Amino acid sequence: MAASFGGHWVELQRLSPLLDVAEYEFVSTAEQQNTSATYYLDDFSVRELWRGVRQLPRAIGIVRRSRPDLIISTGAAPGLLVLFAGFLLGKKTLWVDSIANCRRLSLSGRAARLFASQVLTQWPELAVGRVRYLGRLL
Template sequence: MRVLLVASFGGHWVQLQRLAAMLEVDEQVFVSTAEAQHGGASYYLDDFSVRELWRGVRQLPRAIGIVRRIWPDLIISTGAAPGLLVLFAGFLLGKKTLWVDSIANCRRLSLSGRVAKLFASQVLTQWPKLASGRVRYLGRLL
């Protein structure tokens, strides 16, 4: 199984690395934001927020290209907006996608997590009280 793992630099990247260490798969390929170029990712996107969607729209062809090149069995993101963009590219290409909302979001899902609910194959929260509808709780990464 080939898994494409995507996260912005910082806390999202740390959580993704912890999640990746628990996976037993044949191949892991990482995508991060340009700030993480020293962090071991194979592909990079410019960072942006959901409130700056125009920056993400400009990068959608690149995100689709990454998914096409890797052709993963599963795409996993811990956030933020660049991860959401790659999950959306995977959705457009018929790939299975998993959004894991940050543990920092204890009162409600992040804005990106709420958007991910619209198209991701699965959305996970790290807080039991936030699980409802399409959002599941399976435990914490930290």
């Protein structure tokens, strides 16, 4: 499970107890925030892709070490990077777009549509094409 610190992290924390899984590990930013994350990436935005490209080997290493059956992210760009690393390694991936994006998918969510196994929105009117609505986290 991967998310940037802040609202994305809060949504991921609300989602995790709803899952019927034996164990999970968290990837986040903001190591100094004392999160329950096992792995950390530096924060960056999709508009700063060069920062993400530099961290791609690290994200691939995280996915290889943790050997997940499924990777879930609520965003933002660092979570998208972990999903992309999972895609490259043939893992199932799930993007849950933030509830804050009520008019259109986030930029990261639009990118996730290109490779994620599944993309979810928290607004029924945004469920178009490969994007599905299953409910809200808040």
